[in-house]
Amino acid sequence: MADKTIYLDNASTTRVRKEVLDEMLPYFMEYYGNSASIHALGKAPREAVKEAREKIAKVIKANPDEIYFTSGGSESDTWVLKSAVMGPHKKGSHVIVSAIEHHAILNTCDLLVKSGYKVTYVPVDKYGIVDMDAIEKAITPETALISVMTANNEIGTIEPIKEIGALAHKHNVLFHTDAVQAYGQVDIDVTRDNVDFLSASAHKLGGPKGVGFLYIRKGVRIDPLICGGEQERGIRGGTTNTPGVVGFGKAAELAMENMEARAKKERELRDHLIDRVLKEIPYSYLNGHPTQRLPGNANISFHFIEGESLLMSLNMKGICISTGSACASGSLDPSHVLLAIGLEHQHAHGSLRFTVSDENTMEDVDYAVDVLKESVERLRSMSPLYDDFIKNKKA
Secondary structure (H helix, E strand, C coil): CCCCCEECECCCCCCCCHHHHHHHCHHHHCCCCCCCCCCHHHHHHHHHHHHHHHHHHHHCCCCHHHEEEECCHHHHHHHHHHHHHCCCCCCCCEEEEECCCCHHHHHHHHHHHHCCCEEEEECECCCCCECHHHHHHHCCCCEEEEECCCECCCCCEECCHHHHHHHHHHCCCEEEEECCCCCCCCCCCCCCCCCCEEEEEHHHCCCCCCCEEEEECCCCCCCCCCCCCCCHHHCCCCCCCHHHHHHHHHHHHHHHHCHHHHHHHHHHHHHHHHHHHHHHCCCEEEECCCCCECCCEEEEEECCCCHHHHHHHHHHCCEECECCCHHHCCCCCCCHHHHHCCCCHHHHHCEEEEECCCCCCHHHHHHHHHHHHHHHHHHHHCCHHHHHHHHHHHC
């Protein structure tokens, strides 16, 4: 058992902040009523949900009545894609997505294709920036939706969503962005950025798991994904998760209050980690855009090593990281994101994602890099590929 734990996997999930938990607790036992009930015990939950909706909307400069609560980003993503091409309010039979979208988008697209709808996957460059020309060339009269994430969950690259949204609207196409990694981390203005739909999730910014939202621009019609009662203005059935929503509201409020200072600290930690790794560990390479990336994200490939082996070695020393998206952690296939930016299979398999938060320290990062150096050296010493490489290099 490791003497200490260093958590560098904040893109997978974050620890619930104490202020968030404190805000949530009364709505489990004291104010336990259903927010949809008209009796006395429904009043406090109803007011709390209203206040949380306002806080959440403020982060992206939206109106509170454009925020619809869901169980998380995956539900929100699925809702948008299915509604765009199915049901009475469908806009067409074709959607356009980037090749590096989250599996919530890509797996829903697979389902759409099997159901007879058309999907175009547009490529990205070596940094993960989507090809704007490819998007425009892919648009047809049947195109209902363009969906490109605000920032990639694996390599951290931030996409030009303002320009993509403008391009979509130029062709009378709706624009959705999966902002699960970016919400509360970078500045987003849904009006400025030409966004019609936006997905986000509470647990990426110190909020609880199991609650998210879908922003739907006023005037855009969408069909329910989950049918039930009249919750969420009649388009998302199911009893409102009042404690979760309240926690999300508090997390959003905290994120907005200290976004600039938090991002500054995370960039300092991230840049220190990247600088040390690239300078001190030979044959290591940064994936994603060098500057246009999320403040806390560092995705690095280590040649001649399997990422899973390196991850387990670090885990033995109490360092928590990932080899990519937590949603794909059970897959043996290399990351589709890393393949899309041009990495060879063996290099994609040898990649790790480090994601820091403002709760980390420079000592955390230095300890992680020190252990990483030892682990890389040890694993390479057992690698016949590395041994052959070194021999050929000396020859």
